[in-house]
Amino acid sequence: MAADSGKRTPQRGARQASQPWRQQFDSWLAHHRKVARDSNQRLWRAPVASLLTWLVIGVALALPAAMLVLLGSLQGVSAGWENAARVTVYLEETVTESRARELQQRLATQAGVSGVEFIHREQALAEFREASGLGEALDYLNDNPLPHTLLVTPQDGQRSAEAIDALVANIDGLADVARVQVDLGWLQRLNVLAELLGRAAWVLALMLAAAVVLVIGNTIRLAIENRRDEILVARLVGGTDAFVRRPFLYTGVWYGLGGGIVAFLLLQISAWWLSGPIDRLAALYRSNFSLSGLSMEGTLVLLLVAVALGWLGAWLAVKRHLDAIEPE
């Protein structure tokens, strides 16, 4: 009070500057804590409205996150199956067994090849008879339509699509080879599909991120309108722009964090709900595929992204609407 202090200095600015910076920093930090707490409590005072906003943000974040998680799982599958990739080399029908054995030896010494298995045409026919169930029908054939076959297993480091393509081209050029088949076609299709899905997920993620920013921006705009009087008074008593913006930026952060938590719960529940049928399906395909939920890392990234989007939405709203509120 001016009246009860004898040593009042007319220029407060000078006195403030002499305050130790440590004390200034502490009170700044205390104010941040207070504003963070206040803006959080404000959200809980209107639980239904806040919950709805959190749900909207949560759903918008859960969709692209789910797609990315699914992609991660798919890539695990193709990585697993690439290991099993083998090149099947069908020889000309005229090739004799001894020439086939000779070719087996030659292929085994090629770079990038770890092993070559020889399958005799009779053995192949027997296997086919068993697997196809055409046993009786096959007896009507005059002679064995199947050629001798070589199964080439690439070396560990040579299982990329390019390396296998090169190997195939190499073998295809050899004499006595009728046809080379790689069971990678479907794998490549899966890879292309995964890439497509990945890009779609990113497009979706970008659009939904924009939606989250807009939703939060609009919510913050309403909050600014509701607290117009407070903003005016804060400006009149010398509140800086940063001071006036702070509660709204924290509100945005809380919206983002809440939405992130909702998205995390949605993802975990969905993963749990789907995991039973997916494991059975994978077992039918003899695949090691399993739908993994979010990892620790993924959860952290999800929450960070959610908070960043919340802050961004609030910042845009504040920039657009708050700076326009000036006392008149």
Place this chain on the structure above:
Amino acid sequence: MIEFQQVSKRYDSDHTALRNVNFLLKRGELAFLTGHSGAGKSTLLKLIMLMERPTAGRVIVGGQELNRMPRRQIPYIRRHIGVVFQNHQLLFDRTVFDNVAMPLEVTGVPSGDIGRRVRAALDKVGLLSKEKMNPMQLSGGEQQRVGIARAVVNKPPVLLADEPTGNLDPALSADIMHLFQQFSQVGVTVLIASHDIALIRHMGRRMLTLNQGLLTDGDAMPTGEVLYGG
């Protein structure tokens, strides 16, 4: 403390709010600003608060020329100016204490000091016992005193009041004026916009009269001489 040098303020081509206004208020001086509604009182106060900028001339507060003040400096100037509004501008979503504490929070005063200084300010206006109440529960005179406590809580060298007694009865108005007088006695420069001529005459202080944007400077005579005919 407050100095106007040939200040004019024109809103658009045909409306001139202030014409070539000159005056100087010293430290600890208390003056009244009077005139019709629309004579430019609010404009003059807004120029000091940096809510408006003059079209011509210089406004100097506390030795600082406000004309060249960049926008981001405005909050720091306002921290040295306490303002009391006719409609008191209190916030009804928080207690009396929190209302008065706002100017201190803005400047980053440690929370321990805030409690002490808010209570000192409330004690000064006689509302210490009501710090936990909502301003809505208070009478008009009490609300105005909360507004005054908020205006002086960070000990500004300048105190402005825009029709501070506009809604109050004469006894309450006299109380409020007595408070302002006390502030000026400890060195606060006080400028009160009012058209309560009877009260102003009773105080017998310096009176700045605005008439269609022109300023007349003089002492309010306790006699019945008509200086201002509304």
